[in-house]
Structure formats: C-alpha cells, structure tokens
Amino acid sequence: MNLGVPHSCKNRYINHELGKFWVVDYRIYDPDRDGKTKIDHVTQMLPNLVHHKDLPFRAVLMDSLYATNKLMLYIDDLGKYSNCRTHEAHY
Helix, strand or coil: CCCCEEEEEEEEEEECCCCCCCEEEEEEECHHHHHHCHHHHHHHHHHHHHHHCCCCEEEECHHHHCHHHHHHHHHHCCCCCCECCCCCCCC
C-alpha cells in the first residue's frame, strides 16, 4: 500500500577491490502516478547498465522481494548471475 510518499529504486555498482560503491541509476517508485511496479523499474534499469553504461559486472544482488521467476530469467538472458537474500520463515 502506498501512503502517498514515493519510494526509490536504486542500482548501485559495488567494487569490492576498492571498497566503494556508486549509485548508477535511480528511479522514483510512485505507482499511483506511473503505474509501474518495482520489478518494472528494475527491468528498465538493467539494460541501461549493460548496454549503455557498459558497466563491468557479473552479478545482480537483490532483496528477495525482487526474486520473481520473470526477473531471474531476464537477468540470466542478460548473461548475469542473480543472487538474493532470503528470509527465514516464521511459523
């Protein structure tokens, strides 16, 4: 549920050798205005990083919220690995 406050979607480029990261793409998540889901934003951001910014990366790290079959297959089609954090089930 959106409470009227837009969130953001960020893609960060992390260089472990340098111990630094950079925000390389940023979108406002405001589905009431644009009708886009967070998954929609990510699928629009990734090809920009791969084809236009030509960033050298092998893996997409993400929260389990993004771990949909469609997105995981899309990342695979881009020739990248996907890795996401999972949440422990509480019963």
